Amino acid sequence: MTRPPNLGAEPAKAVAANALRRSFDGVEAVRDLTLTVPEGALLALLGPSGCGKTTSLRMIAGFERPDGGTLSIFDRLVAGPRQFLPPDQRGVGMVFQDYALFPHMNVRKNVGYGLARRADREALIEEALALTGLTALAERSVHELSGGEQQRVALARALAPQPRLLLLDEPFSNLDLALRARVRAEVRSIVKRSGATAILVTHDQEEALSMADLVAFMWDGRIEQLGTPDEVYLYPSTLHAASFIGDANVLNLEARGGEVRSPFGVHEAPAEASSVAVVLRPEDLQIMPGGIPGTVVRREYYGHDQVLGILLHDGTEVRARVGPHERLTEAGPIAVGLRREPLVFARD
């Protein structure tokens, strides 16, 4: 099932969306979806509920007709002015949040559903079953499967016709937490081995960061940032991205003349902005003798690390993530400093 990697200098565009729009009864779900997904990538479309990510995915799949904009899949225009290719002609695989397995068919028939007219049907079914480790369960009814197994059937069914593009809509939200981490790694490895380009919709930042090659952060119907997981985490381009992706202390402060003063010193602020948000990741704070003095007011000990609630002397409360070895007590004195310059965003 693996395809030879694209050896050209410029990877082909699996998806090219330009200014896609869609509203429901006057409410704009997607305002402007402009996004390019390079072939072979696993991209996570990340954002809070209601940000338009599922609608975006459904437009790519062909279940929703865009109100405007254009969409190409592997350089074929599938939606545009007076142009709309129905979902059955797009050759896109999709895994639904509820899996949408056909309850009246067994595993093999589910997996073979998309291969009705293929001569190599049986071989493709076997290949998909093998890829997802379902060979032994092929004759089972889908009711008899566990949640994780059902999910693999959904994946096998979507991958069986060997689509070049695979869409996953919140595929892990119906699994319990203990299973999730394992299944994520499994799904990533299956998708990578299939060679398909994949778009994963999720509101779980940990899922997006740990699974994807690229993260597209969506907010209020628009893509706010596209980058690798470390790029979007370390260098969020907007306040929304900074506060949604990962834990953050957000200090709302006044800026003047391109500068803002926080308890940790003076930082560069966007010129013109008077009201700014200074964003500090808890792990960017560290215990530092001679640093800013404060009091530990809360302590959550996780084992691999601990999160401290610190009341600074000027009344600001911040959270700091420090190593597990620091022996601290609540109400005890502490001094903290910054590992790196904070991110500063205009608030207007």
Add this chain to the structure above:
Amino acid sequence: MIASRFIAARRTVAPPWALVFGLMVAAVCLVPPVYLVVRAGQSMETVSEVLAARSTLELAVRSIALSGLVTAFAIAVALPLGWLVERTDLPGRRTLGVLVALPLAVPSYVGALVFISALGPRGLLQQALEPLGVDRLPSIYGWPGAVVVLGVFTYPYVLLTLRPALQGLDPRIEELSASFGHGRWTTFRRVILPQLRPALLSGGLLVALYTLADFGAVALLRFDSLTRAIFISYQASFDRSRAAVLALVLAAIALTVVVLEVWSRAGRRHDAVRGSGRAAARITLGRWRWPALAFVGLVIALGVAMPIGVLGYWLVRGLAAGEATRGIGAAVTGSLVAAGLAALVTAVAALPVAVLAVRHRGHALSRAVEVASYTGYALPGLIVALALVFVSIRLGPLYQSLWLLVAGYALLFLPQAVAATRVALGQIRPSMEEAARGLGRPAWQVTATVTVPLASRGIAAGAALVFLTTMKELPATLLLSPTGYETLATRVWGASTEAFFTRAALPAIVLVILSTLPLLLLSPQVTRRRWLRRWWRA
């Protein structure tokens, strides 16, 4: 979970096959109403003549008055019955609760037949009383007979909507009223009755509609209603314009009732979900339980015991005379063939209508198709049949063919099949069909391989219901059957108009037994399944 509900409400692209077939079904459904209007427009002279005639106004008033009286009768029976069964410690209330629903299984013309042969002139009661010197009984024909017969066999419609409402009453509200010092009667009038009003209204309007549309009972009981007048003028005269105009009058009245009914249901949606923390305590009847039992017993005697007893009596007499089974084979075959075809055709026709209504509600054409599909619900069977006769006479080959009869049935009972199919489709998650689309199957294949198999139980149940209702149907059967085609219903009718009760007994019993089957499904445990109740209302 919120997300999935959002998706379900989304408007997606309607599949072309559903639109094409849905519009075809809608076009057929619209034949009767469009015909009536066109016909009226063509012969304005007759229209004004008939409308101006005193007799027309009289007929309309009589029909409306009968409808109102029967509705009042049905509510007067159903309200105490429902209250006794649901809210008091009436002895044997579980069994009685099932029994009081059974009169619904007796078609009105069979009910009328039973009453006439039991209480009519030279009927069983009079024969029994003759030795005592009683040679005359009050006449069963006309007003009293029509009101009592239709009332006894339609009150279960009210009961059906009333019982869930009684079960859902919040005991705390009553307790609160009692704590204000209100007596039981005041509490009932000011607190309970307002809560039951939507259910009474909804059930009452069903009874009103049923009575307006009824042909068999009023004809047998010689009550001059619009339906009877339409039938007589259709059969008697060469110019059938009068029948058409009277049909238009009846259609207008029926439509008014339908609009009222739909409107009353729309208002009810808000208070349909009523959380009561616990079941209400049952009221202790004490010494009142004997009169209460007598009342319930009388209703069951008239609605259940009398039909069984009278039909059984005539069956035994007929069997003894060797008359009961003559020609029954042809009638059974005729009924089975016609009802089977009707069930099949209706289930198929209901599918595109239901798909559009469930999956593409926002589409203007879907809405139009759905509205058109209600023709059979709104228009009395007699009118639909009449329109089909007139239209098919001009079209030639369809007239006097079995297919015209089947088309009439399908048109009349489409709403039942659509309701059942809709509920079944509503339970299929849209993602299931989308997944199939996404796997490369065009819309019609998705319907064939995913939607229909998953909805098959509901579709089959809808078809079964159409089958059973078709077996009982009378006026359309009389008008649309090819000459010489016999069914159980026409056999009962033919025998009872000539008072050959021995010949009517066996087909009537078969019909009643067939109609009891779905009612057994409607016993209290099952009535909680809302879709079953909805079929009955559709």
